[in-house]
Amino acid sequence: MNDDSTPTHGPEDPSALVARLRATFRSGRTRPLAWRKQQLTRLRELLTEHREDIADALHADLGKPRAEAYRSEIDFSVREIDHTLEHLEEWLRPESVDVSGVFGDRASAGTQYDPLGVVLVVAPWNYPVQLLLVPVAGALAAGNSVVVKPSEMAPATSTVIARLLPRYLDTDAVAVVEGGVPETTDLLAQRFDHIFYTGNGAVGRIVMRAAAEHLTPVTLELGGKSPAFVDAGVNTAEVARRLARTKFANAGQTCVAPDYVLTDPTTARALEAALTEAIEEQYGADPAASDAYGRIVNERHFDRLTGLLGSGRVVTGGQTDRAAKYIAPTVLAGVRPDEPVMREEIFGPVLPIVEVDGLDEAIDFINDRDKPLALYAFTDSDGTRERLAAETSSGGLGFGLPMAHLSVPELPFGGVGESGLGAYHGPHSIATFSHRKARLDVPLPA
Numbered sequence: 001m002n003d004d005s006t007p008t009h010g011p012e013d014p015s016a017l018v019a020r021l022r023a024t025f026r027s028g029r030t031r032p033l034a035w036r037k038q039q040l041t042r043l044r045e046l047l048t049e050h051r052e053d054i055a056d057a058l059h060a061d062l063g064k065p066r067a068e069a070y071r072s073e074i075d076f077s078v079r080e081i082d083h084t085l086e087h088l089e090e091w092l093r094p095e096s097v098d099v100s101g102v103f104g105d106r107a108s109a110g111t112q113y114d115p116l117g118v119v120l121v122v123a124p125w126n127y128p129v130q131l132l133l134v135p136v137a138g139a140l141a142a143g144n145s146v147v148v149k150p151s152e153m154a155p156a157t158s159t160v161i162a163r164l165l166p167r168y169l170d171t172d173a174v175a176v177v178e179g180g181v182p183e184t185t186d187l188l189a190q191r192f193d194h195i196f197y198t199g200n201g202a203v204g205r206i207v208m209r210a211a212a213e214h215l216t217p218v219t220l221e222l223g224g225k226s227p228a229f230v231d232a233g234v235n236t237a238e239v240a241r242r243l244a245r246t247k248f249a250n251a252g253q254t255c256v257a258p259d260y261v262l263t264d265p266t267t268a269r270a271l272e273a274a275l276t277e278a279i280e281e282q283y284g285a286d287p288a289a290s291d292a293y294g295r296i297v298n299e300r301h302f303d304r305l306t307g308l309l310g311s312g313r314v315v316t317g318g319q320t321d322r323a324a325k326y327i328a329p330t331v332l333a334g335v336r337p338d339e340p341v342m343r344e345e346i347f348g349p350v351l352p353i354v355e356v357d358g359l360d361e362a363i364d365f366i367n368d369r370d371k372p373l374a375l376y377a378f379t380d381s382d383g384t385r386e387r388l389a390a391e392t393s394s395g396g397l398g399f400g401l402p403m404a405h406l407s408v409p410e411l412p413f414g415g416v417g418e419s420g421l422g423a424y425h426g427p428h429s430i431a432t433f434s435h436r437k438a439r440l441d442v443p444l445p446a
């Protein structure tokens with residue numbers, strides 16, 4: 001069903017919209033497993049039938065290379081949906097607990113997952129498909145109605161989603177609201193049963209304040225500076241390859257990208273050369289000419305990022321082109337902790353190397369700052385792994401391969417402290433978008 005004749009809902013007053021979706025939820029239509037699976041299947045069809053339209057939009061918004069658009073946005077979302085379709089019934093199964101010792105043999109007790117009602121999903125621009133549709137899939141899988149708010153900073157993607165979603169999904173239960181701050185502010189004034197926000201911490205606070213008015217639970221998927229600790233003695237050529245592949249994907253505009261490297265001075269020297277080589281291996285001598293390399297989302301972020309290039313010493317990269325919103329993959333060495341590039345989340349293709357004298361100082365460095373969304377480490381030592389796991393706090397912890405933890409749907413994806421609140425993916429989305437209801441039955445005597 002992808003013809004242009006399917007009716008779409010025009011701009012609707014937010015309170016009327018939420019009331020309409022709530023009426024659908026109250027009718028019980030979104031509860032049955034069959035409805036949930038049908039919506040997920042339709043969402044999957046949207047993604048596969050419109051692969052090219054979506055990839056075009058991602059290219060228009062972010063210069064996102066096609067292979068990257070498939071891998072990290074479209075296919076990623078399809079895989080999450082497939083995994084959910086395969087396991088949903090098992091995830092939703094009620095669990096029982098033994099109460100016979102307290103209430104006798106005829107009593108029973110357990111928990112069941114109840115959908116919450118009407119969920120609001122507010123998404124950012126950097127992965128404007130994945131970070132919008134994976135939470136939407138979770139909310140639908142849990143049996144909710146959903147208001148879907150794409151980012152206005154990825155306008156082509158927002159338009160394509162707003163055009164396609166109503167053609168594929170149940171329009172009485174799912175609605176797209178496009179727009180920026182005024183539209184989101186109007187939505188946030190409504191009473192939702194859950195708000196799922198991905199973006200920065202300043203807006204996260206606005207969302208949480210608005211949610212508090214209605215005692216609405218929130219999930220906040222935020223960002224921060226995710227460190228990558230590189231231990232002495234590791235294979236720096238392979239570490240550099242893995243760092244380059246993850247840091248410079250989407251031109252560094254990834255919430256879980258390694259933000260900076262922490263390492264000892266000797267390893268730093270080896271990494272400088274290895275990163276230069278790895279970047280050339282990946283994007284050629286002139287990354288501006290590579291069709292595997294993306295662009296910066298807008299001039300504001302471009303200007304912010306070029307302002308960070310003065311920190312430390314440029315090892316490789318540093319070239320910029322404002323008209324093309326291009327910033328070369330850049331490595332900065334000898335960066336001091338008080339320099340601008342270390343004072344904010346970079347969210348761009350700039351990788352500073354900060355020197356510490358070893359693991360103890362690295363752990364202190366991490367713990368002196370906000371809890372990051374991810375912590376990465378390259379080490380051959382089990383002792384180092386265990387110390388990092390036990391002595392630091394971060395949303396996720398990845399050894400050997402940055403960013404890969406979020407492609408494992410059985411792992412919760414979320415932050416802690418400044419990097420966020422709550423988690424999702426796979427069964428964790430069901431937990432987020434449901435209420436786990438306690439149920440006890442003590443029958444009357446026969």
Ligand code: NAD
Binds near residue numbers: 150
């Ligand atoms: P953004 O500017 O697209 O904002 C996200 C959403 O918030 C948009 O839908 C926007 O309309 C809305 N918004 C913006 N200002 C608002 C306001 N004043 N009131 C109400 N709503 C408002 O995205 P962004 O914040 O620039 O995204 C980048 C940040 O997001 C980085 O910090 C990054 O680390 C983080 N991030 C986190 C994750 C994650 O999964 N944890 C993923 C991607 C990005």
